[in-house]
Amino acid sequence: MNIENHTHTYKSGFISIIGRPNVGKSTFLNRVIGQKIAIMSDKPQTTRNKVQGVLTQNDAQMIFIDTPGIHKPKHKLGDFMMKVAINTLKEVDLILFMVNVEEGIGRGDEFIIEKLKTVKTPVFLVLNKIDQVHPDELLPLIEKYKERFDFQEIVPISALQGNNVETLLTQIKEILPEGPQYYPADQVTDHPERFIISELIREKALHLTREEVPHSIAVVIDSIKKMEESETIHVMATIVVERDSQKGIVIGKQGKMLKEIGQRARQDIEHLLGSKVFLELWVKVQKDWRNKLSQLRDYGFREDEY
Template sequence: MDLSVGDEFKSGFITVVGQPNVGKSTLINKLVGEKVVITSRKAQTTRNKIQCILTLDQAQMIFIDTPGIHRPKDKMGKYLNDVAYTSLKEIDLALFVVNAQYKPNNSDKQIANQLNALKTPVLLVINKVDQISKRDLLKRIQEYERLGSFEDTVSISAKEEINLDDLKDTMVEYMPKGPKYYPDDMVTDQIEQFIVAEIVREKILSFTHEEVPHSVAVEIMSFKEREDKDLVEIRANIYVERKSQKGILIGKGGKMLKKIGQTARKDIEDLLGTQIFLDLWVKVKDDWRDKQDALKMLGYRG
């Protein structure tokens, strides 16, 4: 496969940081044009660094999506923060994504201080501008710009795809000259099984009550392509911390688990372009978020 490009081609690695729920995952999905990173209104949706790839005629940009930086309550929370801060190292550009609806708070200041210590260029990205008046937006931009010395500020709405082309152009400006690391049609370097697990977890976050989401993990136990038909058979375990959470996930007569499986299967079929047989099992693993061996088993290695 020929990945050679001209001398003027640019490429680089971009980290996307910000508080939970400011729209980082939605932004990356919209930029790369695929649903690669799970999105949810629940905090701490993203747990693993995910490299997503945007290839343009003149540049290739590799995005690292990070967990939202927050005040950790357990080992899982500390792991999430460590992942976020580690991603700030050895990158070419950082996007500091904030929510236009709210004034900067202490968490924003903490993140800005980390970014101010970088030698890397930082773009301030004000998201959700469709939710605020133009007059209030100008005031909000000034409030956030006081937090640090940013190379540029771009106001967008990731969900409504407002000003995303301007953001792309601005990012390209700050990319160094470099090679094309990935083929044009590649949007992520994550294996399919990982994305499948994330899709299942997204459906759980969408359909279950508040006491379940942060206590859930998904492990793909088997992923087999049938030779006799166009079908992939997937078996996955869903781990929760308490029996009561298991009951909520299964639901009366198995209705909740069936709903999760049906909606996840549709997204997975769209991703893989083939029919899917999805077999989900719910298991209890007591207090797994505070157990180092459980974190490692479920893929959270830091």
């Protein structure tokens, strides 16, 4: 590799982590991002991919996203979620298929492997919890997996102890394409909450006004502060709409709608942060903001960063 070239290229991409429940996906993310950031795992899935963590380095940005779980569908909705999951896998730059080495290959793993055969995205096999088994047990397991699928890389790690995690990150970086820095360096690393809180408020506002206000709502988090002398967190946010008529709808008669949005969002935010929240919402009209910001918003940028 041309070293001079390497120092100037910036790599970035989207990485999906899949695997049976309890293989250690959250532990891995928390280890990589350096804080408890995998907080979306217990939320019901929506089709929009959940950004679970962003690792920004001086020469790369790795965006880890969550996919709706891949498992045998039991009903129509499950079938639909399955399709969403497979489509997501086709759109990312890399798939990490994480398995728990203590458990051997299970039917769930076999099912996931069958689905992986339908996508062209490169797949790393990540064998987690190696601290729990004797090294001699690893080789036969690796052989079994190799027989079933042509993995781009096979990396044994311990997400809990941190063994080999840096090696995995280096290998991820090597395979990512050159690309832009999609998120500001501190956005999801230092403040995963900011992005998720804005999405929670936006979700409530859209849900409650969906008949009258199409997707022309953005939410800007103005500040998140811990209040003095108490454990309460004070969140100030602005809901941005395109027209005055939409502002009226979002505020509602005697402010009823805005109050309802606030109450529902506050409950979710409290659940997310694990502490009491005082949420202050404002509504602002910014004509045609979508035309100026739509591409940026697709990448998760918010208006306050520009």
